[in-house]
Amino acid sequence: MRIGFDHDRYTAMQSEQIRNRIAQFGGKLYMEFGGKLFDDFHASRVLPGFKPDSKVSMLLTLKDQAELVIAINADDIEKSKVRGDLGITYDAEVLRLIDAFRGIGLYVNSVVMTCWRDQHSATAFKNRLESLGVKVYRHFPIEGYPYNVEEIVSENGFGKNEYVETTRPLVMVTAPGPGSGKMAVCLSQLYQDHQRGVQAGYAKFETFPIWNLPLKHPVNLAYEAATVDLDDVNMIDPFHLEAYGETAVNYNRDVEIFPVLNALFESIYGQSPYKSPTDMGVNMVGNCIVDDEACCDAARQEILRRYYAARCSVVQGHAEQVEVDKLKVILQKLGITAEMRPVIAAAQKRAEETEAPALAIELPDGTVITGKTSSLLGPSAAVILNALKVLAGIPKGIKLISPTVIEPLRSLKCDYLGNHNPRLHSDEVLVALSICAATNEVAALAMRQLPLLSGCEAHSTVILPAVDANIFKRLKMNVTCDPKYQSHKLYHK
Numbered sequence: 498m499r500i501g502f503d504h505d506r507y508t509a510m511q512s513e514q515i516r517n518r519i520a521q522f523g524g525k526l527y528m529e530f531g532g533k534l535f536d537d538f539h540a541s542r543v544l545p546g547f548k549p550d551s552k553v554s555m556l557l558t559l560k561d562q563a564e565l566v567i568a569i570n571a572d573d574i575e576k577s578k579v580r581g582d583l584g585i586t587y588d589a590e591v592l593r594l595i596d597a598f599r600g601i602g603l604y605v606n607s608v609v610m611t612c613w614r615d616q617h618s619a620t621a622f623k624n625r626l627e628s629l630g631v632k633v634y635r636h637f638p639i640e641g642y643p644y645n646v647e648e649i650v651s652e653n654g655f656g657k658n659e660y661v662e663t664t665r666p667l668v669m670v671t672a673p674g675p676g677s678g679k680m681a682v683c684l685s686q687l688y689q690d691h692q693r694g695v696q697a698g699y700a701k702f703e704t705f706p707i708w709n710l711p712l713k714h715p716v717n718l719a720y721e722a723a724t725v726d727l728d729d730v731n732m733i734d735p736f737h738l739e740a741y742g743e744t745a746v747n748y749n750r751d752v753e754i755f756p757v758l759n760a761l762f763e764s765i766y767g768q769s770p771y772k773s774p775t776d777m778g779v780n781m782v783g784n785c786i787v788d789d790e791a792c793c794d795a796a797r798q799e800i801l802r803r804y805y806a807a808r809c810s811v812v813q814g815h816a817e818q819v820e821v822d823k824l825k826v827i828l829q830k831l832g833i834t835a836e837m838r839p840v841i842a843a844a845q846k847r848a849e850e851t852e853a854p855a856l857a858i859e860l861p862d863g864t865v866i867t868g869k870t871s872s873l874l875g876p877s878a879a880v881i882l883n884a885l886k887v888l889a890g891i892p893k894g895i896k897l898i899s900p901t902v903i904e905p906l907r908s909l910k911c912d913y914l915g916n917h918n919p920r921l922h923s924d925e926v927l928v929a930l931s932i933c934a935a936t937n938e939v940a941a942l943a944m945r946q947l948p949l950l951s952g953c954e955a956h957s958t959v960i961l962p963a964v965d966a967n968i969f970k971r972l973k974m975n976v977t978c979d980p981k982y983q984s985h986k987l988y989h990k
Contacts, residue, residue, distance in 0.1 A: 498861070498952060501791030502546035502782075504554070510781040512558040515702075518779055519562070519666050522698025522770075525690070527683040528779070530671040531703030535597055540704055542975065543719045543796040544786065552704075553601060556669070563667040564606040565598055567591055568677045571610045571619035580674055588622045590673035595631065606668070607632035607661055611678030614638065634659040636678065636685060643681075643757045650764040655688040669702075675727065684761055691765050698770060699762075701751075701777045706731045708745045708775050709783040715796035717746060718827050722803040725820040737773035745775040797833050798954070798975075804828060805977035809960050812980045838977070839865055840956035845979070848958040854983050856880040858974070859954040860887065870920070873903070876957065877965035878926035881950075885930075888946035897940050898929045923968040950974055959983040 519526040532540075534552050541549045548554070556563060573587045580590050591608060598605050608626055610619055613635040623633045636658040641648050648654050661668075661682075668686070670679045683699050690697040705720035717731050734747040736755055751774040758777075762769035771777050786792055804824040810816035828834075835841045840857040843865045847855035853870035858880050860866060866887055868880025882897055891897070903921070906929055910916045921929070933940035951973040960978045961969070969976045 498545050499788060499791035499794075500546040501786060501788040501795065502544040503785045503787045504546055504548055504551055506787075507547070507551060507781060507785040508555045508558060510784055511555045511779070514779045514781050515559060515667065515700075516562075518698070518700045523696040524666050525668075525695065525697035526666065527668045527670060527686050527697060527699050529679045529683050529699070529701045529703075530669055531679075531701065532705065534671055535594070537704070539719075539723055539799070540782075543716050543792065543799050544782070545791055545795050546787075547782075556603065557601065559667060560603055562665055563669055564604045564663060564665045566606050566609055566661060566663075566668060566670045566682065567594055568609045568611055568670055568672045568679045568682045570677045571613050571616050573674070573677065574610075574619045574622050575616040577618075578674070587673040587677075588618075591626075594671070594673065604665070605631075606663060607634055609634045609636055609661060609670075609678075609682050611636045611681060612638050634661050636682060643754065643761075646757065646760045646764055650688055650761060655685040656692070658685045658689070660689045661686060684758075684765075688765050699777070700779050702779050704780060704782055706746045706748055707783040708734070708747060708778060708780060710746060710786075712746050713830060715793045715800070715831055718831060719796040719799045719803075720748075722800045722824055722827050725803075725807065725823045726816065734773050734775045737775040740772035740776075745773070747774050751777075797831060797837060800824070800827055800831065801833055801835070801838050802975060802977050805956075805980070808980035809978050812960065812982070838954065838956065840954050841977070843867055844956045844958050854957065854959040856955060856957045858884045858950070860884060861949065861953065873920065874926065875920045875922055875962075875965065877923040877961060877968070878921050880955070881923055881968075882926060882930070882943075884950065884953075885943040885946045888949050889942045891939060891943060895939060897937075897943050898926070898933050899937070902929045902932050922962065923965045927968070947972065 515528065536549050537552060538549050540547045540551070569587055569591050578587045579585065580587060583590065585593070595605050608631055610623060610633060613619065626633050639649050639654045643649065670682050672679050687697055687699055706717040710717055712731055712733060721729060721731055730749045731746055732749055732752060734745045734752060736752070737743060737745040755774040759769045759771070762771070804821070807816055807821045807824055811818055811821055840859050844855050844857035844867065847857065847867040847869055851869045854876050855867055855869050856876040857865055857867045864887060866880060866884045868876045868878070868883050870876050871879065886893065886897070906921065906925055907919050910925070911919050930940055930944055934944045953974050955969060955974050955976040957976065957978045960980070960982050961976065966976065
């Protein structure tokens, strides 16, 4: 993969920018973190060289100055809202984040529960956190938020929220997902600090859209593709253009809310420190792109993957057709076609030849490997084994897994566990391969190639079973599927 992004430059520039912003406000800054701090795989896919933990690496350079506050909407706890990429509820994600932050030496101050109305599940989670030694603060709904400025900036608005006691210059407010109330937490703290005579400021750290890339740059359009369900649209920041005569890219929600934020700042401080929503940001990502074309190519691939994912989600009942239609428009803007993803044609050709589901993987050197459905293996299991053979230089005719291992597995699956499908899934085949690797050096050689699958592209001619999809995700492969199931059943696991 061509590297398009300089991780080390980013770490240095971003941390310096944050330090400068802290100094600008007299030594205290509340910084709202948009997007993911951990596991930012979208950024790593569209900016080759950006590591999924690049933001965390940057924060570690500031860890002695920083503390973390995690915001979660109490209504999301009540509704058991799930983070789609991880498949866990928002309250479970809060626990995961606390462990992850503490595990790398970052100080977690507390959890703020927003939109608090004594919800039953939220109260139970609050009690659980406190029993674990985590401080919890409650912030309450404000009638007319965010437009009723007079009510918001008063003792009946921000004034009735529980004040979060902080001790460090940089207070980073993050959340398990969108709609958690991060901005409101920051603004509430600004109001209450001002009431206490504490000088503090606010800034926003959001990776996308990248303000100093063109509006229709593929990386910025990839952000639109990733947020079609949120109705986010990139646009030129009109406030920045008017104030400075410079073009900067922002997105509709920040542009729409900026006049309200300005009014809130003026009510708190007497004047606003910012002339545009772009001014509020501290994003240096655009300054660290070292190969623009590499990033453009990666972004086009991401948009195409998002398109196929949305089509599958419609079939699965998880998305609306309008999301697919929006993605079609983005594809047309950039002239993106399925031919730009070689694994699609390869998998479909193999499926036509065998009249059964098939799968294709593109290896790091561009070689495309296919796997078919057989009486023994599903296509996911077959293509992984075939890819490992090619990567290891193992001849095609050599068997990696002994029949003495396969037959007991099939018997366990069908005779004892009640499964009607005798074909082995990818997880079962990898377990079998690992068993054989203990005594077979060829199998062990194949096993050692698994890390090389990370970042590889793959395509299936049917929607993958959850178990296979999970294996591809854990191998860090980028998989797309044709929007159809293998069978015509109504219920699919």
